[in-house]
Amino acid sequence: MLTGTQVLVLGGDARQLEVIRKLSELDASVMLSGFDGLLTPLEGAIHVELRDDVLERIDVLILPVVGTDDDGEVTAVFSDRALKLLDEHVSKLQKHCKVYTGMAKPYLRHLCENHGIRLIELLDRDDVAIYNSIPTAEGAVMMAIQNTDITIHGSVCIVLGLGRTGYTLARTLQGLGAKVKMGVRREEHYARAFEMGFKPFYIKDLMHESGNIDLLFNTIPTMIVTAQIIAKMPARAVIIDLASKPGGTDFRFAEKRGIKALLAPGLPGIVAPKTAGRILADCLSRLISDDIRQRGDGQ
Incomplete structure (x- = not known):
């Protein structure tokens, strides 16, 4: 279970819906930004703005499969508003916070490196x-x-x-x-x-x-x-x-x-977004659980 874990899902497409459902089922506290156009609310998740007080308390930041473009813009198909991840945002993250994405462009890598935040690229994983x-x-x-x-x-x-x-x-x-x-x-x-x-x-x-x-x-x-x-x-x-x-x-x-x-x-997200989302959701839930366990063992 992920009880007490604060997760922010920032933008994404239909694959992220499966991730949100899975993490909510595991009792994580899931916050959403870039999903204001969703017609059906997702049970167990709340919508938030990308504010300092939100960023300062999260344990996990989940970005779309392609994290950002070269200017920091984040794909958010469920919103009409532009969504950007900036240096000032990453600077507010706690040092134990991890950023998960599918693949990262140099912009996102540099942001995380500059602030000592660990970045995990899921598509680098064999599974x-x-x-x-x-x-x-x-x-x-x-x-x-x-x-x-x-x-x-x-x-x-x-x-x-x-x-x-x-x-x-x-x-x-x-x-x-x-x-x-x-x-x-x-x-x-x-x-x-x-x-x-x-x-x-x-x-x-x-x-x-x-x-x-x-x-x-x-x-x-x-x-x-x-x-x-x-x-x-x-x-x-x-x-x-x-x-x-x-x-x-x-x-x-x-x-x-x-x-x-x-x-x-990016065919998985086009031809089978539910299956592709479940693949990401299962991997993310295991990684986050393992991280929580390791942090607990280290205390």
């Missing part, structure tokens, strides 16, 4: 990333179906990157009957892809592998699907880039070449 790979893979398949006139079964697909998302996506495509080619950089990933029944190749050979494909899925957040690669792809091919913005594809050249290329970061 969260692996759970999130499930709705990501399903969303990628949905996009492929919507943007092609062929079945996944029998299609020739390239998946770039045998990381947590690439692994789940390649296995999902394989289960639907696709012929999956896996682009990797490391020898152990080549061996694992071979063991799983994919056709592995090294990414340095991507140009030679992209001449006769239907779908290319990229999970690597660096420019990897270059103009030279796209020039070799058949006109029918579709690129679905799952890497974080700006992705790893030359979208300008793809458009010039007439190849459909889609940037699709």
